[in-house]
Amino acid sequence: MEHSGTSASISRRVRNFMLLAALNGTIIGLVGVAAPLFALSLDASTFEIGMVTGVLPLGIGIMSIPIGMAIDRFGGRRVFAFGSALGGIAFLLVSRAASPGWLIAATVLASPAVPMHFLSIQSDFFHYLNTTSKRKAGWIRATQMGGAVAFGPLLASVLIGFLDYSTLYVLVALSFVLMLPLGAKVLTGHRDAFAWRSSSHGKPVLEQLKALFGHREIAETSLIAFATFGASSFYGAFILIIAIERFDLSEAAAAPLILGQGVSYIAALLFLGGALETLGRHVYYRAAYAVAVLGLVLLGFAERLPALWIGAVLLGLGLGMVAVANVVRQAAVSDLLGRGNVAGAGNPPAALGAWAGAFVGGALGGWIGLQNVFLVFIGSFAVLFWFELPRPTRDKVRASLAGLAVSVPLARRLGVPAEGVERRVSE
Template sequence: MSINPIESNVVASPLTSKFMSSFVLLTILAGLGVGVARVLISLYAVHLEASELQLGLISAAQNFGILLMALPIGVLVQRFGSLKVFSLGSLFGALLYSLTPFHSSAWYLLAVTALVSFVLPMRFVSINTVFLSNLKRLGPARAGWFRGSHMMGFFLIAPALTVLLIEHLGYSGSFYVVSALFLATLVFAPWCFQRGHQNASNTSGFQWRDVIAPLSLIKTHASLRVICTLEFLSSLANNYFGFFIVVIAIQSFALSEPVAVMLLTVQGIVFVGSLFSMGGLAELMGYQKFYVIGLSLMAAALLLLALTHTTLLMWPASVMLGLGLGMLHIANFMSFARVGEQTAMAKISPILALVGPSGGMVGGVIGAVFGASVGLQNLFFPIGLAFIGLIILISRDQAFIQFLKPDVTE
């Protein structure tokens, strides 16, 4: 007996104001909790005087468990409902973050960070399933606004709030606040996620083909492979910038912690602003041109970050990176949703949950392996070159260009 995606009923029913407002508040809180944790872990690692190897491993550890759990969690969401899966992930995440201050060691921080990464997919696979299921009905403009609500907490509010928390509560108290933010999402979860209806089908054991089924789409769908490549590299660049720019600004440019974190804030403001304002522009100019412009901004920003020896130039680079990332985010989510409409939306959400963190983990590994010998700042250069390669790919891949054109039969 086949099981319909849990969120299929959401698509069939109207989007009520209660659902929309609750989902926006939940995604802001969810993004805020993870965003504060990301900046806090980065600053705490510097505070613990972690080596380049330890910094890179801690950065990679934020995505390690996600790679292993993204596909199985996708099956869990289908079988047991997004509400139950999201709630368990929030509870486990809150518990683990509350344990972080118990021992002041970079290796202990690495271990806890890795453990948290195993439960985070329970939260964002659930959120992504709801979001992607409603994306077509929202339209590109409102879809960017909806997605921006999540990124508002992650990129915009989190950096400044983290500095404020450290100043007033210290690192230990700040980790307890992260735990509280994880628990706070449980208030809105019942309004956003549907409960699974348990029966003989969805209580049976896992079958391996159910877990790996989404991967078959990557093998058979050529356009999905291109989208996954774009998502992988944009996540790699974003994670590398998000974790190491604070370290680079402090160690190489002698900036204070608050000023270094402001680089993240600037990028976050531009990123979230683009999500809220540029969705309609993507439809107007066409997604192929939209992709090329976004990729060009990313490439220019990364090369500037790699080559500059002037602190002042880091600010426009952060702006360009945020703008380019926002444009890629809008285009990629619409592309993922289009593939989901053509195939199965319940399989696309786990793929999204797998590919993005894979790039994030590779970004951390690059810093760990080459940071000491090449230099953390210099590593922006090859990442920038990879985006130039993506521009060439998007410009020449005729099958993908055709995929991006609007469906005139709709």
């Protein structure tokens, strides 16, 4: 009876975590749709529309680390409460915007509220992962993404038909306030990692950041996030253009490719966490990279629509598996480095990777063709795959390559056919 009561309590807490994350994601998705339309209704220029649209993700990337430090200093519950108050006030100001400049300024003020909520949730969820099964590692990210890419935009499209933009933003402000009681109920408010914080307390911020990102687990997961978000961002930015221009699809027929990749990503977060415990970290990572590379190969070489679809689904599955493994690794060191610090450290590399994937990938696509850029991303995943191989395997491969590099030029100098040498070296 006691065990069943404990299990019910854990399940209820997980549901509350997921509800908070879903509400947070829904706000992101709703604002993502409403912001450019509200700006357009205020006769904003294209530059001003871009500013309004980009302020929220930029704020999430820039503010994540300071917010993470605040969580470790004051506790997730207090930071969540402050985010609720800030979001309520700032989005109410957004609702009163009468000019594009006002709208941009108010959105800048509101932008820290979203990461204050999500990082507070994630920092507490790290503690949950360290005390229970890792199978649910991707659930919080999955529910937030579900709100951001599906329910939020859908809700926005429905509400815009009945409400003006000012009223819509009033509802956003109210949602921040109404989330406060649930956050107070779910979040612990504990301050973590006293030993690590006491050793860095009072030091310059740059030294604290060096200690955080100098930790091997944080450094490696940051590099992995940079690479994976780069590929995902390029896909999201250009797959519709590829489908329309290369495969002659209409906009309506091409749009589901975005949803398909997103759904497969969320499915991996929800259902493939158990495979991590079964396979172990290194094998799981290699499987994830292999699935993602197969998706990239299909996307890069696809000449028919089914191949493009299969590539999209495989890429989503592979990237989702990588995200699960990253969360588990971050959770494992969160008690040492501070749960808020670790939660905040994951966003800047992801944001930078997303920017690089869209910007650099777009520039490269103008040179070699957009579809061929998918093949370029294979290189980054091959490097990640290499470092997940056992050291003896890497040493053996290096030795074989070194032998080949020496033997082939020598054979050519002696007049021996290089093909025969290559065959003997491989044997």
